[in-house]
Amino acid sequence: MLATKSDKSIICRYGNTTILTVLTVKPLTKIINSFFPLTITFEEKFYAIGKIPNVFTKREGKPSYDAITSARLIDRSLRSFFPLVEETKFICNPSQEKLNNSPLELIVSASEEKIIMLEAGAQEIREEKLQQAIKLAHQEIQLLIGFFQHIANSLGVKKEKMEEKATEESGADK
Secondary structure: OOOOOOOOEEEEEEOOEEEEEEOOOOOOOOOOOOOOOOOOOOOOOHHHHHHOOOOOOOOOOOOOHHHHHHHHHHHHHHHHOOOOOOOOOOOOOHHHHHHHHHOOOEEEEEOOOOOEEEEEEOOOHHHHHHHHHHHHHHHHHHHHHHHHHHHHHOOOOOOHHHHHHHHHHHHHHH
16 A cells, blocks of 8 residues: 555556556645645656666656656646635735735836836736736826826926927937
8 A cells, every 4th residue: 555644645557657646635724825835746766667867865866857847737737726815805005014915016007098017926816806906006097197187287287388398308409
């Protein structure tokens, strides 16, 4: 009997290849920043066929490129079956403490009409949620632009005057 301390184990044989799949589940007591603790380890045992690498400290050596790629493929395929814990409320201009505990940090630059630049750092987040965050950020930016335009209007600064001054200064540089 193999993997006696695991919750579930399966051994499969196909030709000369034998695969042992082991599942160990630990109940989650706390989920931090919507991180889902899933570990996939893909190990190739070459000593069974007589290939022992020239590594003194490890019998098997480091994982091969194919082993790392296979583990990543399995991980990415399985993660989609587990539900994501999502932060349901977006916060514009959060405090540093809230930002540190957030699964998404999004910086948006925009004009009234369109978004000019995005910069984001995120954990796993659904595309729809990211689109909602970008839309909310653009709405907030439009409010700020309106506020600044109101201040400029109350001070008598007109947009046309600012554009004329910019073209005069660029012409003076030539």
